[in-house]
Amino acid sequence: MRHPDISPSRRPARPGGARARAAKTVPTGAARCRRKFLRIFPGGFRDADYRALERDYKAAAHERWQSALDEPAFRALLRRSEYEEITRRAVAVEARTNLIFSFEKMALRDAMRPAGGARAFARGLYEFLHGAGEPRARFAAWCDAVAALPRKQTRVSTWPIVTVFGFLAQPERHVFLKPNVTRRAAQEYGFPFHYESRPGWETYASLLDFAATVQADLIDLRPRDMIDIQSFLWVQGSDEYAE
DSSP states (O other): OOOOOOOGGSSSOOOHHHHHHHHHHOOHHHHHHHHHHHHTTHHHHGOHHIIIIIIIIHHHHHHHHHHHHHHHHHHHHTTOOOHHHHHHHHHHHHHHHHHHEEEEEEHHHHHSHHHHHHHHHHHHHHHHHSSSSSSSHHHHHHHHHTTTTTOSSSSOOHHHHHEEEEHHHHHTTOOOOOOOHHHOOOHHTTTOOOOOOOOHHHHHHHHHEEEEEEEHHHHHGGSHHHHHHHHHHHHHGGGGGGO
């Protein structure tokens, strides 16, 4: 006789039965990415190897930026029209990282040589980092400024060049985009990253949403800033960490 308090749908499932099998869910992409990161760096974002391989040199570059081109220093140089000095400092900070390819570094230096290129770069970057207005308009104006820079051979308007200076200057706010790696990371994670090859706000906004999602998902690992988030995505999408 059936117990009156337990209907068929409420009976405890027997181990190994259909109910137990149904309870086993396929791991999400986010969970797989988290496990991969912790297999490589068991201490998470405080892991010594993680800091040595991924974080410390980026954090050091941010500190150099703060010493060379924080907002007061940047503003003072602009007031004196010292555009070449601004570009020299910005390029010098970036040069000590491996974030952009050597051909992109060369294209950027070529674009800075004419006085007009240095002026456009300096003014555009200041407005992007410290200007008024909504993020969308500021980022779009910065993309336009980079696209208008003089071009010798290789084009300057690439995602790494457009995003690297914001990332180094304000890693609490901006994230770096390496297209192929980030797209692979988004696929692994299961995030619908909207990508267009031409730098523009829609893709960057999608990247910021992706970064915010990852940051929220990893809150227990205490990511400090976008350096940690970008490094996590690099681990997911780079051949360097292929499994």
